[in-house]
Amino acid sequence: MTTAPTPEIVDETEWPRNGAPSDEVLFKGPPTLSRRTIMTTTVVCFLAWVFSVYDFVLFGTLLPKISETFGWTTGEATAIATGVTVGTFVVSLLVGPMLDRWGRKPSLIVTTAGAALSSGFTALVGGAASLIGVRAISGLGYSEEVVNSVYLNEMYGKSRRRGFMFSFVQSGWPVGALLAAAFAAVLLPLMGWRWIFLLATFPVVIILIAGSKLRESPSFVALKRTRELRAAGRETDASRLAELYNLDISRDNESGLRQLFAPDLRRHTLCLSGAWLFNWMGIQVFSVLGTTVLTDGKGVSFSSALVVLILANLAGFLGYLFHGYLGDRIGRRTTIMVGWTIGGVVMTAMLFGPNNSAYVIPMYALGLFFLNGPYSAMLFYMGESFPARVRGIGSNTAHVMGPVGAIIGSALLSLVIGLGADATTAAFVAGALGMFLSGVLMLGARKVSQDEDDASVAPAAA
Template sequence: MDAFRTHEIDLSPPQPNERRRFPTFTKRQTDIVTIIALFAWTIAVFDYGLLGTLLPAMQQSFGWTPATSYAVNTWISVGSAIVAFGLGPVIDRLGRKKGMMITVGGTAIVSALTAAIPVGLAAMSAGLIVIVRAFGGLGFSEQAVNATYINEVYQVTEDERKRKRPGYYYAWIQGGWPLGFMFASALSLLLLDVVGWRGLYLVATIPAAVLVWVISRSIKETPQFQLHHRLNELERSGKTDAAHALAASYNIEHSSSAPLKRIWEPHMRRNTIAFSIAWIVNFFGIMSFSILGSSVLKNAKGVHLSEAFWMLIIINLIAYFGYVFHGWLGDKIGRKPTIIIGWIISSIFFALMLSPAVSNPTLIILTYAGGLFFLVGPYAAIQYFMAECYPVSCRATGVTFIGAMSQPGIIIGGALFTMIAASLGTGAAALWIGAGGIFISGLVMVFTKRPREVDLEEAHV
């Protein structure tokens, strides 16, 4: 199945003033990587989305109150944050391919273990769910692996279209988020009464396990990472001058600093802070309207659970094209303005959806779909934009670190959501925490900026 036929990257000691270029990915190789990345993210989100989709059913099975189920979701996010924070440096050390295998494989294991958690152990059952589902942070971090890997592949591809319009093509991959949630809702609707929520988690293990095997056979590392890996080997061997000479031959600036330290260097610190804040508050909205979508429809708009599943299937299908639209728009007007405009429009749609004026199913679907279209769609732009804002040496660390900020966003947002929902109801919580967070995140994105170091790297690929 290995379709990679291009020459390997030259990692031998260079001659003085020698200039080298990275080997390329053929169009076929690039297409294979693109398809696998889409499947990897969709499958990871399928497992991730099952938790929110099945939360009402799990709540009933374990005998939780709505407030307790929200609290369990929040504590899961605490554990997921710990797992996700540690993954970036691992990917920068082990590679993009192995990172994809770890994240997708971790998803299969987490799904299987979730199905095995027994009922009837009171608080212990809730604790076991929190511990197991915390490793769902592996699956969620798959998008950071994708963003890093695809960014580097599209830089060196022979496919002219993908090299010139990377945001548009990456958007189809990042669209795995609504597709994963759509499949979670669709299978829940079809199979929940047949196999129960445990059976659905077992179903989720199958495609993830198969894809790990496919990844192991079908894709190779990017030449950028191969160079980065060799530079680290030279550095660890004390051959610092050789590392700098090899890096210079590819017009790469080599740094001896650890990747986690690099993203806090003065010329990158502003991006790290701004992106992190934007993700934290934006995930107030993701938590409210994507992860807890069925709960919001049921508790805030009075929609029956089975009807909520139907609505979310339609809503997430529409949202998929939000990725395509924002990927296309990001290539046209720039990724940064695309993100800012999209998130501000999203907050307005969700505020309308939660208002008393929207009460019939058609209007609920239209306003909810509009909100989700402009909420998740900009992630096609922001994932690629973040990868453009860090050099190869710390790209996966930067993208994964920022992506991990989604979990503090869910933790903080979940705590605030639970407090407001307990006193004022789910609708008020979704409005002030969900829609409000989305609006603020759009404003924070104004402070991000692509560094010159990345421009110099990409000019030589």
């Protein structure tokens, strides 16, 4: 068995901030990244995710006001929202290949800019067609979390707290959602919805400037160089560089999708994609349509349901931190399986338990804790479960199944109710059952070593 060469201790100052270092420096091995670099990258990724979520959630929050402006009926608004979801799905497909070919840092900038553009252009739309086209760009912002998972996985290396560190970044979802709700509530009486979307672009400009000053992942720099060496016929040098950075380049000359469905990754890709699809059925039913489930299915008043949604974001925030911490200790794959399985059981107990607010509200919040929280472990797990050569397209292929699951969840909920079932039974079939199945599907995903380094911040590795 061939043992990888022992890399030298390389300081990051030997690497240029933009561009690749010389081969002399590159072949010394991955640099030791400073705490300042790690912290700066973490903060920028967190803010990029917050404002990507802000744009993503703001559209749903303000859709009723947009509908009033254009005179759309509820049915028309729903159809337009479905069109936006389809457009989001199509655009988000671009992010995986971008990550693996352009790089992690450029992808961070493009996806964040996509969130800014979708917000800014939404302020200028003149009707349904332009709105669907403009909001499709938000697929870039939606996929910003995939960029974070791939980029930070490589920047954190084998730090023993890397999952917990990433959970803070992923917690940008409830933060962004609450910001969107707060800004809409405060600013809508003072200005129209167009101005609210326009104002959302300015913080992102600052993030883009900060993002341009970040370092590219050393793993991607090395991966890109191995491709150049192989193209030049220098296979021995390419293999030596790949060993130094722990890169698997055995199938790197094949297309990304073909690699994902090759025998070594096929089951993992299918199970991970299925887990995203089924779990997003639960997201759609209990998060997006949570108010409807609580009011129609459990008899909770509308005002109480709104309070619950605020508590839900708090539960999600705490859930991200808890599952990020737990993933570092018992393994991220195990954490995801256990979390989503428990979540499915809790939501089932909530649905078929007493119609009493004192029972329903705590159980609903607990269910969301186990529904949303495991995503901090899931996003980071995806980054470490695929080899660097397909880390972007692999993670994104599973990730884009989320909107598909949301569409199926809504359709199934409507179908079951249309067949005569009550809202409680429909929510179980379309939501709770999907949560449970997503946890079961994770059994087929790859087991990943989470060996720790002694240092709190270790050299970046693929």
